Amino acid sequence: MWEEFFSDLTYLQNPELPELRELAKKDEVPNRYGIPVYHSKIKSRSAPFTEYHDTVTPDLEKLFQDVLDSYRSRQMIKVERNIGQASENLFRQVYIVPVEYARLAFMMTHNNFDPVGNKEPDIFIAAFPDWPQRRILVFPNLHFTMILGSDYYGESKMAGLRMAMHIMREERGGIGLHAGSKIYHVKDSHGELTEKGTLVFGLSGTGKTTICVNCHKLQPPEGVEILQDDINMLTVRGNSFGTEKNFYVKTDSVNSTPELKEACLSSDAILENVYVSPEGEIDFDNMSISTNGRAVINRKHIPNTSDRIDLPQVNFFLFNTRRYDIPPVGRLTSPAQAAAFFMLGESTITSADDPNRVGETTRVVGFDPFIINEPAKSGNRLYEILKNHPIDVYIVNTGKVGGLDGIKITPEVTLKIVENIARGNIQWQYNDDLGYDIPTDMPDLDLAPFDPYTIYGKDKFHHMMEELREDRRKHLAKFDKLYPEIRESI
Secondary structure, X not given: OHHHHOOOOEEEEOOXXXXXXXXXXHHOOOOOOOOOEEOOOOOOOOHHHEEEOOOOOHHHHHHHHHHHHHHOOOEEXXXXXXXXXXXXXXXXXXXXXXXXXXXXXXHHHHHOEOOXXXXXXXXXXXXXXXOOOOEEEEEHHHOEEEEXXXXXXXHXXXXXXXXXXXXXXXXOOOEEEEEEEEEEEEEOOOOOEEEEEEEEEOOOOOOHHHHHHOOOOOOOOOEEEEEEOOEEXXXXXXXXXXXXXXXXXEOOOHHHOHHHHHHHOOOOOEEEOOEEOOOOOEEOOOOOOOOOOEEEEOHHHOOXXXXXXXXXXXXXXXXXXXXXXXXXXXXXXXXXXXXXXXXXXXXXXXXXXXXXXXXXXXXXXXXXXXOOOOHHHHHHHHHHHHHHOOOEEEEEEOOEEOOOOOEEOOHHHHHHHHHHHHHOOOEEEEEOOOOEEEEEEOOOOOOHHHOHHHHHOHHHHHHHHHHHHHHHHHHHOOOOOOOHHHHOOO
């Protein structure tokens, strides 16, 4: 339907990466590394400008026609890519954009897989970055997104992934998840080498990428395989399909994440909204261009990255949260409770989000700002999958214990916790105040400094958790289509 509608436009079909870079050369910011750096006008996703439509109304038909008429005399680029690698669960995507914005097609081509085989498109995205009005028009039933007035690559990237996640839930019986993935090859408590697959969830600033790319200093025969950084598709069989060929990472933590820095400065990296000094030096810590600097990086440059992107079995979830009032880790007790915390999607606002609201609770269903509609359906679907395929689910606090000025849970502590989770050698005990299990013994790690009972006192912590539990119940009550057993698990 959409290819027919836009068939009057003139296209450059599926240019190769070198040709796309040449077409985008005019937009490059010179630097001493000789890699493409671009500065977009729009620096982040346009969530307030995003609209969801069930049908194409007469007003929208007129808008489409106006757009078509305005771009009819201009050359467009059309790139066809695959989201996903496995033949049984991939999504064919068509992306069109004016040739003046070849950098967006360049990034899209680098980030996703080459189309293989004959397959009708599942997803169609039409981007018109220099349209005078900013509107992101999403048509879930038609698998179509029109991007008007935004030249930020993340908008185009997520248009495809958002639609793929929607198709996964609505048409393929699984669920798309905003989570990274990796495999641990570790010796368990009995000394046997085991393979454990994990999905890592978390809002910005909660350490999702840090956990995903870290090797935990494991030595052979132990080790990790890094699979995906962003989106995974969980099936009713308990396995998970990856989506992207390469990674699109935030660059604010690159200097503190050695695993990423080399990849971000490699010759085949593409940087977006990263500062370049007059002398041509790339400075990831300088946020004067944007606090949302990004990089499309070749996964092969990240140590321990696997050639595969799919998880044959998911063994555990990590729900990362940055809070100031709970222990560093807890284990949820049931599929219903796991689905409830998925619906809560808790964290706190950081200085990068809003310096005036640091520490306030924020909640995003599924830790996923890209769910198109009816979020309760996602919680219910996850519950159904977890009932049939038991997956351990852990709350990992990467913030502090004791308030804004409390004791910081360092990345080293978090990484040791996750390693012990993968090994399965933590001793757990149910905690009435939290409503889930907490460790009683953690090998090679002293959690006593983070004990909230010591920090707050028993009575105060009990009262705090009662208030938090009631707040969580009120929040879940907003989702009237959520299964009762999920709401009642808190």
